[in-house]
Amino acid sequence: MNSPISKISIREIDFTKPSVLSLIAANMIPLLGVLFLGWSTFAIVVIYWAENVIIGAINVLKMLTCAPTIETMHLANVTEKQLAGNSKAAKKLLAQQSSTMPVAHHASKLFFVPFFIFHYGMFCFVHGVFVFSLLGRADDMPFGGPLELGPHFLKQLWHENLLWAVLALAASHLYSYFTNFLYRGEYRRVTVQQLMFQPYGRIVVMHVAILLGAFLIVALGSPVWMLVILIIGKTLMDVGLHLAEREHNSTIDTSPTVVTT
Numbered sequence: 427m428n429s430p431i432s433k434i435s436i437r438e439i440d441f442t443k444p445s446v447l448s449l450i451a452a453n454m455i456p457l458l459g460v461l462f463l464g465w466s467t468f469a470i471v472v473i474y475w476a477e478n479v480i481i482g483a484i485n486v487l488k489m490l491t492c493a494p495t496i497e498t499m500h501l502a503n504v505t506e507k508q509l510a511g512n513s514k515a516a517k518k519l520l521a522q523q524s525s526t527m528p529v530a531h532h533a534s535k536l537f538f539v540p541f542f543i544f545h546y547g548m549f550c551f552v553h554g555v556f557v558f559s560l561l562g563r564a565d566d567m568p569f570g571g572p573l574e575l576g577p578h579f580l581k582q583l584w585h586e587n588l589l590w591a592v593l594a595l596a597a598s599h600l601y602s603y604f605t606n607f608l609y610r611g612e613y614r615r616v617t618v619q620q621l622m623f624q625p626y627g628r629i630v631v632m633h634v635a636i637l638l639g640a641f642l643i644v645a646l647g648s649p650v651w652m653l654v655i656l657i658i659g660k661t662l663m664d665v666g667l668h669l670a671e672r673e674h675n676s677t678i679d680t681s682p683t684v685v686t687t
Contacts, residue, residue, distance in 0.1 A: 445602045445672075446665055452598035453661040455591040460653045467643050467653060468561045469588055474636055474660065475550075475557050476583070476592045477599075481625050482546045484599050489539050489621045492613045496527060535618050542622045549626075553633065561640060602668070612675040628667045636660060 456473055459465035583589045607613050616624075639656045646652065 445598075445605060445668070448598040448601050449665055449668055450661060452591075452594040453657065453664060455594050457654065457657045459588070459591060460650060460657065463587065465588070465653075467640050467648050468557075470653060470657065471557055471561055471636060471640050472583070473588055473591045473595070474633065475554055476588075477595045478550050478553065478629050478633070480592070480596045480599055481629060482542075482550060484603050485546075485621060485625050486539060486543060487603060488607055488613070488616075489535060489542065489618050491608065492616055492618055492621060493528075494531065494617050495614050498615050498617060531618065538618050538622050546625065557637075561644065606672055607675070610676070612672075616675050624671070628671065632660070632663060632667065635663065 456465065456470050460470065583592060636656070639652075639659070643649070643652045643656060
């Protein structure tokens with residue numbers, strides 16, 4: 427599984443980028459909720475769990491709308507060793523694939539998109555049950571199958587006044603989708619197979635840190651200052667992973683590829 431995560435220090439972050447500013451602004455709503463509305467550790471983790479669902483839904487949009495160039499698909503299907511060796515087999519393979527790759531790529535979405543929805547959906551379901559059962563109250567836990575978790579979760583958002591925080595995060599990720607993925611052409615530099623795995627690198631790292639921090643905060647009696655540190659740390663990590671993903675999706679070897687036999 428290829429992860430877009432790379433090491434980006436705080437000094438390297440350009441805080442003037444609109445997508446970075448929108449992400450920071452959206453992440454500040456939970457901070458205001460903790461400082462002025464008394465939001466609990468459980469409420470904050472529920473918001474971040476909802477962000478997982480948002481990221482998955484937007485990734486489905488990316489998978490449906492990606493249209494990689496021939497060069498991008500060549501790099502995804504031919505090994506670097508073959509290209510470096512400039513072997514006859516590699517050149518023949520590239521020549522054969524050039525005419526059929528676009529059609530095959532779009533046809534593959536019929537498999538990869540439903541598979542991602544099922545696999546990522548189960549991941550979010552198990553993660554959600556884990557959050558509700560270990561960090562919530564007894565009456566927070568939905569009893570039933572996956573179909574009951576969604577309505578129960580929406581009820582929690584409404585009663586805990588968390589909906590605006592989730593909508594702000596959704597707006598931030600949608601803004602990045604339209605500006606970075608579509609307008610800046612990332613959809614031409616990534617394949618549907620790469621997109622199928624891309625969210626996992628981001629959310630696994632993020633939520634392992636969030637859950638460990640949440641358990642520590644609950645164990646210490648949920649002091650507000652620790653919740654503030656958790657939110658600020660998550661925000662900085664989110665920005666770093668966001669920029670790493672932009673860098674990953676924008677980097678491609680543009681050197682000419684020989685496709686003649």
